[in-house]
Amino acid sequence: MGRVQYAAKNIIFGYISNFTYLVLGFILRTVFLNRLGETLLGVNGLYTGILSVVSLAELGIGTAMNYSLYGPVAREDIGKIKAYMCFYRKAYRAIAAVVALLGLAVVPFLPVIVKNSIGLTQQELTVYYLIFLFNTVSTYFMAYKYSLVNARQMNYIQTNAATVSKIVTSVVQIIILLTTADFLMYLMAVAVIELLQKLIMNVYLNRKYPYLRERDGEKLSREETQTIVSDTRALAIQKIGDAARLQTDAIIISSFLNVTLVGLIDNYNMIIAAVTGFVDIVFNSVISGFGNLIATESKERQLSLFRVYRFTAAWLYGFSAIGFWFLLSPLVETAWGAGRVVAFSVIFCIVFDYYCKGERIVLYNFKTAAGIFREDKYLAFAQGIVNLIVSIVLVQKIGLLGVYIGTIVSGLMANLIRPFLIYRLCFQKSAVEYFKDAAVYWLQLGLSAAVLLPIGRMILEQKSWGTLICMAVVITLVFNGLFFLCFRKREELRYLKGILLRRLGR
Numbered sequence: 001m002g003r004v005q006y007a008a009k010n011i012i013f014g015y016i017s018n019f020t021y022l023v024l025g026f027i028l029r030t031v032f033l034n035r036l037g038e039t040l041l042g043v044n045g046l047y048t049g050i051l052s053v054v055s056l057a058e059l060g061i062g063t064a065m066n067y068s069l070y071g072p073v074a075r076e077d078i079g080k081i082k083a084y085m086c087f088y089r090k091a092y093r094a095i096a097a098v099v100a101l102l103g104l105a106v107v108p109f110l111p112v113i114v115k116n117s118i119g120l121t122q123q124e125l126t127v128y129y130l131i132f133l134f135n136t137v138s139t140y141f142m143a144y145k146y147s148l149v150n151a152r153q154m155n156y157i158q159t160n161a162a163t164v165s166k167i168v169t170s171v172v173q174i175i176i177l178l179t180t181a182d183f184l185m186y187l188m189a190v191a192v193i194e195l196l197q198k199l200i201m202n203v204y205l206n207r208k209y210p211y212l213r214e215r216d217g218e219k220l221s222r223e224e225t226q227t228i229v230s231d232t233r234a235l236a237i238q239k240i241g242d243a244a245r246l247q248t249d250a251i252i253i254s255s256f257l258n259v260t261l262v263g264l265i266d267n268y269n270m271i272i273a274a275v276t277g278f279v280d281i282v283f284n285s286v287i288s289g290f291g292n293l294i295a296t297e298s299k300e301r302q303l304s305l306f307r308v309y310r311f312t313a314a315w316l317y318g319f320s321a322i323g324f325w326f327l328l329s330p331l332v333e334t335a336w337g338a339g340r341v342v343a344f345s346v347i348f349c350i351v352f353d354y355y356c357k358g359e360r361i362v363l364y365n366f367k368t369a370a371g372i373f374r375e376d377k378y379l380a381f382a383q384g385i386v387n388l389i390v391s392i393v394l395v396q397k398i399g400l401l402g403v404y405i406g407t408i409v410s411g412l413m414a415n416l417i418r419p420f421l422i423y424r425l426c427f428q429k430s431a432v433e434y435f436k437d438a439a440v441y442w443l444q445l446g447l448s449a450a451v452l453l454p455i456g457r458m459i460l461e462q463k464s465w466g467t468l469i470c471m472a473v474v475i476t477l478v479f480n481g482l483f484f485l486c487f488r489k490r491e492e493l494r495y496l497k498g499i500l501l502r503r504l505g506r
Helices: 003-035 038-058 061-075 078-113 122-139 143-151 156-179 183-208 222-246 249-256 259-284 287-296 299-336 344-369 379-398 400-427 432-459 465-487 491-503
Strands: none
Touching: 003 038, 003 156, 003 259, 003 299, 038 078, 038 122, 038 249, 038 259, 061 078, 061 143, 078 122, 078 143, 078 249, 122 183, 143 156, 143 183, 156 183, 249 259, 249 379, 249 400, 259 299, 259 344, 299 344, 299 400, 299 432, 299 465, 299 491, 344 400, 379 400, 400 432, 432 465, 465 491
8 A cells, every 4th residue: 555545545534534533522521511510521622732742741742753763664674663662661661651751740739720710629629639640641552552553654543443442432412411410421431532542542552463462583783773862852841832832812811811711712722622633633644754765766756746735735724724714603602602712812813823823834744744844943832931921911911912922922933044054954955935835825814805805794693504514615616616726737736636536536
């Protein structure tokens, strides 16, 4: 099976998984809000953010591991694969211990971080947090094995396991909420079901790749170990910066404003994450394929497919960004009430950063597949510092909007710097063409917004499920029609059309 076939399979199963997440997540969120309210929803989102920061102990070894496995997997060098997996098993066990200790160290600071947790005792907040911590720590004992199947471009194995687990968990949680409205039982359901899933997948992967159970065999050379350590050290700095930029919003909002507001924002984040899941599948499913491409193809071929990759991002992220701009708040209002809508200025910042993220994910995924870890190791760290400073200063002056201005400012640093790095190291070319394309994509996005604005005001004057569906259809026709008209002569569009026709057997 080739790169395109593996990517297609990963995308298909990914879409099935994300559709499942979308439906179940929406139902579960509605029941949660009706039975438990926004404070516990805020606590749920806050603890997720805290554990994302604590999980920095992983410090990028997973990314370095995936890159190291591309070569041995392509050569079917079982001895070398075993050596890498043994090394990673030991590393991840150590990481689990560190995450557990760091997570426990946060417990005394929970009263400072969780503000205005009306109706919740300190003991309850601690117990809830410890369940979240257990779920995070237990992941490390078998997560490293997924790196092998992902390096083999079989990401769908992990996707399918997560989908089944999500279905079972969501159904059980909905039953618990409807019958008892007990948040502790709600969290325990996640812990028990996910633990069972990890145990079952551990057995499955051991049977699929029996050498994962073997402890003997060759060891990594000193040079190979030093390469991993060097790459991990570079990635560690990036991880710290990424966490400071991406995982601290909920903590800042809870600490400076209130935890209930975290719950309101989490409603928006859930919708964005559900849609983004469909978009990101396309891009994340081809990372391992890019790793193989870079190892086997010419730089001209790499650049050609990079342009296609970037063109696809402009299309899909542009389409979804326009959809979010017009439909996000009306959807929240229609589903959960006008009292749960946040200011339009905040929505604009969220959507602006979302589209910029589409450009960043292309750059980040390609540089990761190419093994470029050290050259920009301080960029993410600088972004994290800028985000914290801007967000903390502005949240005290202009409230919630200040947090997202910090996110935008720090994110744009990567949008402006990484193209130079990628083009110089991967293609030995100037990045001027990248920025010319970026300007064209932004103009097309602005044109679509300008055309849709008066239509949206008319259709969404009265908010209902019917008007939301009507506006979604209009956005689909207008944006994609304009995109096709603007770029119908581009080589990238012809390439994508060729793949589609081949898949349809024409």
